[in-house]
Amino acid sequence: MNKLRNYSLAILVAIIALTFNACKKDPAPELPEEEIGKAALTFVEVEREAHDDHFHYNPIAGGDSLTIAFDGQGLPPAGTHIHLHEGATYKLSLKAFDFAGREIQEEFLDKHDIHQAFILGAPAGVLTYVYADRDKDNKKVNVGVKGYLTIDQHTDKGFVFRYVLRHLNPGVKAGITAANWNDPDFAAKFSGANDLDLKFDLHPVDEDGHGH
Amino acid sequence: MFFRLFSLISVLLWCCIFPMFAQERSDTIKLKEVGIKGKLPPAGNTSISSTLQGHELETSKGSSLGDVLKVIAGVNVLKTGSTISKPVIHGLHSNRILILNNGIRLEGQAWGAEHAPEIDPLIADRMIVIKGAESVRYGAEAIGGVVMVIPPDIFSGDGTGGSVSTVAAANGRSITTAGMLKGTLNGLRDFGWRIQGSYKKSGNVKSADYYLGNTGLREFNYSAAAGYRTAKASYEAYYSQFSTTLGILYSAHAGTMEDIAARINAGEPIEDYGFNYRITAPRQRIVHHLAKVSARYDLGDQRSFSLIYGFQRNHRKEFDFRRGDREALPITDLVLNTHTLNIDLVKSRDSTFKRTFGFNGVAQVNTNIPGTLANTFIPNYDSFTGGLFAIQKWKSRSWELEAGLRYDFKLFDAAGFRYLYNSRDTTGSVAEEYYGGQSHFHNVTGSLSASYILFTHWRYISNFGVAWRAPAANELFSNGLHHGAGLYEIGDPNIKSEQGYKWINAFKYVSDRLSVELDAYAQYINNYIYTRPDLTYRQTVSGTYPLFRYRQTNASFIGADLSMACVLLSAISYKINVALVRARDLSHGMYLPFIPADRIDQSLKMSLSFKMLSNAFVQVGHSYVAKQTRYEPGSDYTEPPPAYHLFNMMAGSNYRMARRELSINAGVDNLFNRKYKDYLNRYRYYAHDIGRNISLRIAYKF
Numbered sequence: 045m046n047k048l049r050n051y052s053l054a055i056l057v058a059i060i061a062l063t064f065n066a067c068k069k070d071p072a073p074e075l076p077e078e079e080i081g082k083a084a085l086t087f088v089e090v091e092r093e094a095h096d097d098h099f100h101y102n103p104i105a106g107g108d109s110l111t112i113a114f115d116g117q118g119l120p121p122a123g124t125h126i127h128l129h130e131g132a133t134y135k136l137s138l139k140a141f142d143f144a145g146r147e148i149q150e151e152f153l154d155k156h157d158i159h160q161a162f163i164l165g166a167p168a169g170v171l172t173y174v175y176a177d178r179d180k181d182n183k184k185v186n187v188g189v190k191g192y193l194t195i196d197q198h199t200d201k202g203f204v205f206r207y208v209l210r211h212l213n214p215g216v217k218a219g220i221t222a223a224n225w226n227d228p229d230f231a232a233k234f235s236g237a238n239d240l241d242l243k244f245d246l247h248p249v250d251e252d253g254h255g256h
Numbered sequence: 257m258f259f260r261l262f263s264l265i266s267v268l269l270w271c272c273i274f275p276m277f278a279q280e281r282s283d284t285i286k287l288k289e290v291g292i293k294g295k296l297p298p299a300g301n302t303s304i305s306s307t308l309q310g311h312e313l314e315t316s317k318g319s320s321l322g323d324v325l326k327v328i329a330g331v332n333v334l335k336t337g338s339t340i341s342k343p344v345i346h347g348l349h350s351n352r353i354l355i356l357n358n359g360i361r362l363e364g365q366a367w368g369a370e371h372a373p374e375i376d377p378l379i380a381d382r383m384i385v386i387k388g389a390e391s392v393r394y395g396a397e398a399i400g401g402v403v404m405v406i407p408p409d410i411f412s413g414d415g416t417g418g419s420v421s422t423v424a425a426a427n428g429r430s431i432t433t434a435g436m437l438k439g440t441l442n443g444l445r446d447f448g449w450r451i452q453g454s455y456k457k458s459g460n461v462k463s464a465d466y467y468l469g470n471t472g473l474r475e476f477n478y479s480a481a482a483g484y485r486t487a488k489a490s491y492e493a494y495y496s497q498f499s500t501t502l503g504i505l506y507s508a509h510a511g512t513m514e515d516i517a518a519r520i521n522a523g524e525p526i527e528d529y530g531f532n533y534r535i536t537a538p539r540q541r542i543v544h545h546l547a548k549v550s551a552r553y554d555l556g557d558q559r560s561f562s563l564i565y566g567f568q569r570n571h572r573k574e575f576d577f578r579r580g581d582r583e584a585l586p587i588t589d590l591v592l593n594t595h596t597l598n599i600d601l602v603k604s605r606d607s608t609f610k611r612t613f614g615f616n617g618v619a620q621v622n623t624n625i626p627g628t629l630a631n632t633f634i635p636n637y638d639s640f641t642g643g644l645f646a647i648q649k650w651k652s653r654s655w656e657l658e659a660g661l662r663y664d665f666k667l668f669d670a671a672g673f674r675y676l677y678n679s680r681d682t683t684g685s686v687a688e689e690y691y692g693g694q695s696h697f698h699n700v701t702g703s704l705s706a707s708y709i710l711f712t713h714w715r716y717i718s719n720f721g722v723a724w725r726a727p728a729a730n731e732l733f734s735n736g737l738h739h740g741a742g743l744y745e746i747g748d749p750n751i752k753s754e755q756g757y758k759w760i761n762a763f764k765y766v767s768d769r770l771s772v773e774l775d776a777y778a779q780y781i782n783n784y785i786y787t788r789p790d791l792t793y794r795q796t797v798s799g800t801y802p803l804f805r806y807r808q809t810n811a812s813f814i815g816a817d818l819s820m821a822c823v824l825l826s827a828i829s830y831k832i833n834v835a836l837v838r839a840r841d842l843s844h845g846m847y848l849p850f851i852p853a854d855r856i857d858q859s860l861k862m863s864l865s866f867k868m869l870s871n872a873f874v875q876v877g878h879s880y881v882a883k884q885t886r887y888e889p890g891s892d893y894t895e896p897p898p899a900y901h902l903f904n905m906m907a908g909s910n911y912r913m914a915r916r917e918l919s920i921n922a923g924v925d926n927l928f929n930r931k932y933k934d935y936l937n938r939y940r941y942y943a944h945d946i947g948r949n950i951s952l953r954i955a956y957k958f
Contacts (some may be wrong), residue, residue, distance in 0.1 A: 071636045072626050073673040073688045080579070113635030151580045158577075211577060213506045214536065215471070215527055231518035233526060237577065 054110070075143065083118070083240055084139045085207060087113040087126075092133040092194060099174070101133065101192050108132070114242050125245040130198040136173075138189045138209070140240060149189045152209065153177055157217050159239070161188020162230045164206040170197045170248055173225045186222050195248045202247030212236035257808040292600065300592050302649075302658045302705035303390065304762045304775055306819070309382040311871070315906060315921050317378060317454070317953050318423030318432040321355075324377045324404065328385050329833035330775060330817035332852040334936040336370040338428075338461045338471045338946050339502040340540075343373075344761050344936065345387060345838045346777060347813050347851045348400025350757075351728050356404045358494060360548055360566035360635045361395065363594035363620065367634075367728040369938060374498045374544035374570060376477035377456040378421075378434040381408040387775060387817075389758035391723030392645050392660035392703045395616045399756035399781065403889040407431040410448035410483045410492065415439055417915075419957040427949035428471070429531065430458035446485045453478035464931035469529030470503035470536060488556075494548040504538035507942040511579060513793075513802055520894050520941045537575040537583040545569045558604040566596040588633060589625040594618065610649040617642050622729065624672070631736045634729040635672025635692050641665070641726075649705075656707040666697040666753075674735045691733065697753045700726040716759040717762040731806045744794045745787060746805045749941050754808075755782040771824040776816040784811035784841075786848070787893075809843040827865075832858040838886065846888050853884040853896070864909075871919075872909035878902070884935045893941055897933035902926050908953075921953040 069183060089107030093100045108129075112120050138161070140149045152159040156179055163173045172194040175186040188209065212220075213235045219235055227233060266853045306328040308316075320339030322333040355362040364374045377383075386402040394402050416439030423432040434454035441447045456475040460467045479496035482636050507525035510516045510728040545568065552562040570593075573586035582954050597617040604610045620639040624632045645662035671692035705719035734747040760777035790803040815837035823829045835855045839848040859877035866872055884896040908921030929948040933940040 048494075056491055071624060071632070071672050074626065074628060074630065074632055079675070148579070155580070211511075211579075213509055213527065213577075216530060219527075229518075230512050235507060235509070235515075235519065235526060237509060237515060239579070241512070 079116075079143050080140055080148065080239060081116055081145065082141045083114045083242055084111055085114075085242060086137045086139070087128065087134040087193070088137070090133050090135050090192065092192070099192075101135065101176070103231050108134075112242075112244055116143070118240070118242055120242075120244040123161050125202060125247065127249045128193075128246055129197050130250050131193040133192055135176075136191050138192045138207070138240075152187055152189055153179060153185070156185040156187045158212045158214070158223075158236070159187050160210050160217060160220055160234070161240075162206075162208045162210065162211065162224070163188075163191075163193070163226050164208060164228060165177050165204045165229070165243075165246075166226065166248075167199060170195070170199055171226070172196055175222055175225065186220070186225075188225075191225075192207075198248045198250045202245045204243050205232065205246035207240065207242040208238055209240040210234060210236050210237045262296040281493035290334050301656050302707045302719060303386050303802045303892045303919075304388050304717055304760050305384050305386040307382055307384050308380075310745075313380060314919065314955065315908070315923070315942065315953070317421060317434070317955070318425065318430070319377065321375050321377045321403075321405070322378075325383060325385060327833070327857070329773075329819040329857075330815070330835045330837075331385055332835070332855070332936055334369060335934070335939070335945075336372075336940040337505040337508065337937070337943075338468060339473050339504070340370050340372045342369070342371075343403055344384075344852060345385065345403075346779070346815055347839050347848075351725055352754075353400040354394050354396075354398040354402045356394065356402060357546060358405065358407055358496075359550065359564055359598070360546060360568070360596055361397075361618070363568050363592060363596070363618070364570040365540070365572050365590060365592060366543060367730045370504075371572070374500075374542055375405055376454055376475075376479075376496070376498055376560065377405070378432075378451055379407045379436075382406045382601045387706070388703075388719040388760050389721035389723035389756050389779070390703060390719075391701045391721060392662040393612075393614075393647060394409070395618075395643055396664055396666070396699070396723070397624055397725040397756070399725055399754065399779075407452070407479070407481070408436070408450065409491075410438060410450045410481050411440075411446075411485060414445075417958055419955060421953065421955035423951060423953045425458075425949055425951040427648055427946060428458040428461040428473075429533075430456065430473075432456040447483070448485075449480075449482045451478070451480045457533065460529060460531050461946050463524075464926075464929045466524065466528050466944075467530055468943055468946075469506040469525065469527060470534075470539070471505055472533050472535045472636070473500065473502045474535065475500040477525070482614070490552050492548075492550045494546070494550075496546045497544065498544040498546075501535055501539060501541045503535040504540065505939055505943060506538075507551060507938045509538055510942075511801075516893060516941065524594070526944055537577055539575050539945055541575070541586075543569075543571045553669060560600075560602045560604075562598075562600045564593075564596075564598040564783060567594075568592075568594040570594070582629065586625075586628055587630045589628050590634070591623045591625060593621045593623075595620075601879055603821070610651075610652050612645075612647040612649075613641070614645050614647075616645075631675050632672055633736050634732055635670040635733050637668060637670040637692075637729055639669070640667045654709040658703070658705045660703040664697075664699045664701070664724070668695040668697070668726065668729075668732070668874040669693075670695075670733055672733065691735075691749075693749065695726075695732065695749070699753060699755070701755075713765050714765045715762075715764045715766075718759070719761075720757075720759045723756045723758065724753055726753045727785055727806075734806075737801065744801050744803045746790075746803060748806050750786060751806060751808060751936070752783050754785055756780070757782075767923070770821070772818075772820045774816065774818050777814070779813040780842075781811045781813070783808045786841075795838065809841045811839060811848060812842055813837060813839045827863045829861050829863070830858070831927040832856065841867065846891075847886045849891055849938065851884065851886065853899075854882040856880045866909070868911060869909040870912055874907045875905065877904040877906070879904075881934065896935045900930060900932035900934075901930055902930055902932070915958070917957045919953075919955045919957075923951050925949045925951070 088109045091102040091104050140147050142148050174192045176190045177185045177187040179185045216234050319340045322343045325343045326333050334342045334344050334349050350366050357375050365371045384404040391398045418437035420435045436452040438450035454477050458473040461471045477498045481494040483492035510519050548566040550564040554560050572590045574588040576587045599615040601613045610928040618641040622637045643664040647660035649658045673688045676687040693838045701722040703721040707717045710716050732747045732749050734745045758779040762775045765772040787804040790805050790809050793802045794801045810953035823832040839851040841848050857879045861875040864872040879902045883899045904925045910919040926948045931944050934945050
């Protein structure tokens, strides 16, 4: 009995001794690597050349080029309002940056089975968008890190152009085609969450442009 | 410092009691044949409680703790999809329900509605639900009630025995196997032991007409216990591990309000993932260890002393859809270590008087494991709670009276880093700030209860209790995206502790052919903590999210539970449970969200007689859950779902062979494969509840 008592006392003391080491560790700041820091969309004018049932896109020396930088809240510089010209085609490229300013858009291409961008906000018939991404094996994939945007018509006034890069739930991408690039019901039809939701004022103008 | 103090108290108490025990023993004649077989009843006669055991427990094997308990009137289940469920007692859940696992208060990350209790229901020999606010005896957080999970007594029975059981269910194609072995040592009958284990595997469950993607589950639990008793003392050691991996419904993965609105509009998943056992992100992985040592001494002169020490380690990892290859990295990685020490001194006299003095100590350390590369939702913290109580009981032939008083102190010391979303440093990175600090909470609680035999078969019990709880870490300090909920929750470090005043009355009638219990209660909660939309939004690069802030109000809960069982004919019996609860935010004159709708459960059971079989029966059951009409429009994403009826059927029997018994039960839940949604399922926005489920339970006791 005495032995049992001593053993049980020793066990209790040992357990309690553990509590001396149990105080919380001072927390270390967790680097926010999950956060996408900033993003940029670049429009570079290209020549669109009809080729059977599709187009080829050729660089234009001295063509228009502009970049819109978005901050960590997904906002462009105050007052951003850009004009793109009717009949022109632009190579639209995405750059996304992590918390440390490193480019991460390649991640979207590496995981092309769960990512796809949608181009929203334009009235019907104003824009045409064609995905132009390639995976590691140079196979065509629809992601939207790179694509060609053609201005089919000008509009009397601008609209909020919206670029949404969707992080899709497993299996959802299989049900999306290139023709869904501007599906306004993307949130309902293609479940997932947004990695990027970038907005700015875009005004398609006629070839002569107009002043503001 | 507090841990040292806590440890010092423990050691001193331990050291003090042995001399006391030794002194008593010197004056005592040891009677080897007399052992302490009985234990203090876990719930006193003035408690208003319901017990599940035997047949009722057998027929719910394979279900989660919440689903097992819902057969008790007044107990509902708060679900997050099909894999996570928590008990709700009289409209309260999570940190307002205290769960005692083999006498130790369960300490996990209970603050989350999507965090299920880490308990293997298959270990239970009995489950008791106490509906009163019995904080005096059990400590903080027993505002809504107490759930006690009690394993088999290791000293009961002779020789070695045990049981093996298998539960197979068609929906989810789940299989659950469990085994238990217990006995005494040859030649040392006062040494008892028990080992137990269970394993469960389940795949995607199906609603009435579609599979719910990523709703698989794996669970592996085991425990071992050993005890030794003498004429004047008993000792017990216990260890258990609960581990689970569970999937979170893909369709519930929604980011911004736009996503959530789109999902709600659809009402059910667009994708059909079919059946598989795969579990991928979003998923949870939880491992919970519990080690317990206890000792009880008969000090003579009708005095006894008991000491229970418990250590729990709760490791919760949550995995979400993430950028790149980071889905293998948890987005939440929390370890909560908890030490509990319970000391009771009991003095009785002629079964008419009993006085209990007790101390409950809880020391906790919560740590965020570094390396998640994501914002931490709650901080690291140390928490120390100490409570002293005294309970006095008087008893006569027809009445019993109990009064209790308790004082609790809690120190909460938190430290963490959080992102400053609206501030970036020169490199454009999200800035972080240090936060935390110490909070102190003091509370005096009390209880008064009485039990009176009104007439033959009639008993009246009245129980008034004051209970409290300190705010949880998330309520004080959360600041970030609540993954899966699509909202930002912001805590308030100035939140005060919550006090609940609950008066519950029970009228019981028990005769051979009829038993009726009517429980009526009224509860006022001072400083009730809840979240409310801030009507502002957080703008991020991935869209906008609504802000929810923790606030306090005064709330009332009024309701009644009726439970009746009667023998209609010699072989036919009928049972009905009715539960109603009404809850109000008194400060703002509004309804509270997520309050159970009115509910009726009834069943008709026919007992059958066969030569070789015992307890053969066929049972049909029906449940009706009304639409919750008492809610605030605009306070939720969508209005509560419609009322629904569910039917179930069960049949079974036992076959006895000397001391061995084979029992078989087969049942069908949601017999007509009704497509429905329940207001208390947090994923009702995105999907329907589970459809028809056929299950088969086979158990062999030896």
